[in-house]
Amino acid sequence: MAEPKQVTTFTIPQTHLSLAGHFPGNPVVPGVVILQKIISIFQQQHPQFSVAGIPNAKFIKPVLPAVEVKVEFSVKNLSTIFLCSAVDGTVLAKGELRLCGAD
Numbered sequence: 830m831a832e833p834k835q836v837t838t839f840t841i842p843q844t845h846l847s848l849a850g851h852f853p854g855n856p857v858v859p860g861v862v863i864l865q866k867i868i869s870i871f872q873q874q875h876p877q878f879s880v881a882g883i884p885n886a887k888f889i890k891p892v893l894p895a896v897e898v899k900v901e902f903s904v905k906n907l908s909t910i911f912l913c914s915a916v917d918g919t920v921l922a923k924g925e926l927r928l929c930g931a932d
Contacts, residue, residue, distance in 0.1 A: 843894040858892040886924030
């Protein structure tokens with residue numbers, strides 16, 4: 830059974846350590862940092878689940894530091910679809926988290 834969509838926002842600060850080398854003078858948040866944030870938010874909202882894998886993730890537009898990103902989760906059984914977008918609605922990233930019940 831699908832749960833209602835859950836929406837929250839996050840930003841990656843301009844001081845994040847990964848930005849110094851990604852790309853100097855024109856920083857872009859690395860995909861792995863975005864995925865870490867998505868997983869962290871999801872696990873805070875759903876402590877009964879663990880993330881077992883990421884079967885797919887697509888980064889459509891760059892995420893810039895200090896920019897507010899909206900992330901939506903649609904949980905269904907042992908999977909959740911995530912969608913990240915800018916406040917203007919531009920899709921930035923999307924994908925799926927494979928879940929398992931927490932021990």
